Amino acid sequence: MVSLLKGLLDYRKLENQTLYAVVAALLLGALAPQAAEFLKPIGDAFLRLLKAIAVPLVMASIFVSIVSLGSLRELKELGLKALLYYASTTFLAVLTGLVVVNLFFGLTGAPELEAKPAADFEPKEVSLSDFFVSFFPDNVFAALAEGKVIQIIVFTLLFALGVLAIANERAKGTVVSFFSGVNDALLKMAGWIIKLTPVGVFAIVYYTVAVHGFEAFLELWKYALAVVVGLLWHATVNLGLIGYLFGRFRPWEYFAKVREAVLVAFSTASSSATLPVSLEVAQKKAGIDRRVAGFVLPLGATVNMDGTALYEAVAAMFVASVYGIELSLEQQLIILITATLAAIGAAGIPSAGLVTMTLVFTAVGLPLEGIALILAVDRFLDMLRTAVNVWGDLVGAKIIDRLMGKKAAKTPSGAVEN
Ligand code: ASP
Numbered sequence: 001m002v003s004l005l006k007g008l009l010d011y012r013k014l015e016n017q018t019l020y021a022v023v024a025a026l027l028l029g030a031l032a033p034q035a036a037e038f039l040k041p042i043g044d045a046f047l048r049l050l051k052a053i054a055v056p057l058v059m060a061s062i063f064v065s066i067v068s069l070g071s072l073r074e075l076k077e078l079g080l081k082a083l084l085y086y087a088s089t090t091f092l093a094v095l096t097g098l099v100v101v102n103l104f105f106g107l108t109g110a111p112e113l114e115a116k117p118a119a120d121f122e123p124k125e126v127s128l129s130d131f132f133v134s135f136f137p138d139n140v141f142a143a144l145a146e147g148k149v150i151q152i153i154v155f156t157l158l159f160a161l162g163v164l165a166i167a168n169e170r171a172k173g174t175v176v177s178f179f180s181g182v183n184d185a186l187l188k189m190a191g192w193i194i195k196l197t198p199v200g201v202f203a204i205v206y207y208t209v210a211v212h213g214f215e216a217f218l219e220l221w222k223y224a225l226a227v228v229v230g231l232l233w234h235a236t237v238n239l240g241l242i243g244y245l246f247g248r249f250r251p252w253e254y255f256a257k258v259r260e261a262v263l264v265a266f267s268t269a270s271s272s273a274t275l276p277v278s279l280e281v282a283q284k285k286a287g288i289d290r291r292v293a294g295f296v297l298p299l300g301a302t303v304n305m306d307g308t309a310l311y312e313a314v315a316a317m318f319v320a321s322v323y324g325i326e327l328s329l330e331q332q333l334i335i336l337i338t339a340t341l342a343a344i345g346a347a348g349i350p351s352a353g354l355v356t357m358t359l360v361f362t363a364v365g366l367p368l369e370g371i372a373l374i375l376a377v378d379r380f381l382d383m384l385r386t387a388v389n390v391w392g393d394l395v396g397a398k399i400i401d402r403l404m405g406k407k408a409a410k411t412p413s414g415a416v417e418n
Pocket residue numbers: 269270271272305307308346347348349350351352353354382385386389
């Protein structure tokens with residue numbers, strides 16, 4: 001812990017520069033917001049660069065990871081471990097959210113707020129069947145162009161299995177080395193873009209604070225505080241303990257290595273845009289096997305969202321209490337399940353959780369307009385929950401790396417080892 005604090009003072013380190021940039025932007029954006037429009041294009045350009053490599057990187061890294069596992073048995077093992085980790089931690093996150101919100105509003109009662117529909121938000125109902133079908137691509141190029149990450153993952157899984165099943169070894173080798181090369185080149189590009197993070201995150205955070213301001217918190221502070229307390233508890237206590245017990249690592253030491261990714265997640269509010277950074281730090285700084293990182297992180301960036309799940313549960317309970325609706329234990333159980341599903345279905349982009357929240361609201365019969373109540377503080381909570389989402393992915397990668405550990409490594413033909 002002391003070494004982490006000491007490490008924070010070393011201004012030559014990129015991850016420290018990024019941290020200073022975030023803190024400075026939070027302060028300056030609030031106190032002197034005049035430069036917002038000037039800084040916006042800088043932040044936008046940085047975000048675009050990250051997003052530009054994120055989609056091809058999802059495809060290439062999952063593909064390379066699967067073909068380098070060597071056997072179907074290992075793929076099954078890795079996949080099952082990842083899914084078990086995602087499901088259990090997401091569930092735990094929602095549970096934490098429910099406990100926190102019950103403590104908060106159970107003790108102090110619901111705040112008095114006027115339920116007013118917001119002009120800029122049209123809630124759309126999401127049915128479970130639409131949700132299920134949305135996992136399957138009907139046109140992979142459309143999915144790539146539109147950045148539909150879950151569909152890209154489903155296609156890539158099948159494609160990688162198809163390539164592994166090819167009898168012609170030469171053809172197989174050509175496809176594998178092509179994607180390995182693409183993957184390596186994208187990671188190199190990620191490394192370059194990451195050098196720009198202090199500047200990029202400064203611009204993004206400054207602009208966000210300058211535009212959104214902090215006033216909205218005055219009315220909604222109790223709700224925001226419940227979300228923040230829940231998120232902090234989950235990130236430190238729950239995930240920390242899970243990492244310590246199953247991954248045998250000290251969470252704060254690991255955090256010190258990968259914090260660049262968590263800071264980028266906080267600044268961009270997008271797990272997908274953060275993916276290039278997470279992949280880079282997990283492999284280069286934390287030494288996680290690239291087959292594990294290449295599979296667990298891209299998949300996690302879109303299906304494993306602990307922060308989003310927790311926030312959805314708190315938001316549903318909060319809106320219910322504002323409308324004076326008592327939610328029974330059974331209804332809270334429904335929230336537990338639907339918030340988990342809604343988080344899995346949320347894309348790794350800003351505000352995605354707000355959209356899938358309609359699934360939770362519909363399931364327990366809450367008025368969809370209620371979502372408008374919490375819009376004012378959503379961007380900040382989005383930043384925090386995205387940081388927790390990405391931290392959850394990174395903890396998972398580390399644990400699974402240990403559990404898969406020391407298995408015979410097989411590098412795909414033509415792959416360049418990092
Ligand atoms: N912005 C979040 C993410 O990218 C999703 C959400 O809106 O909760 O992880």
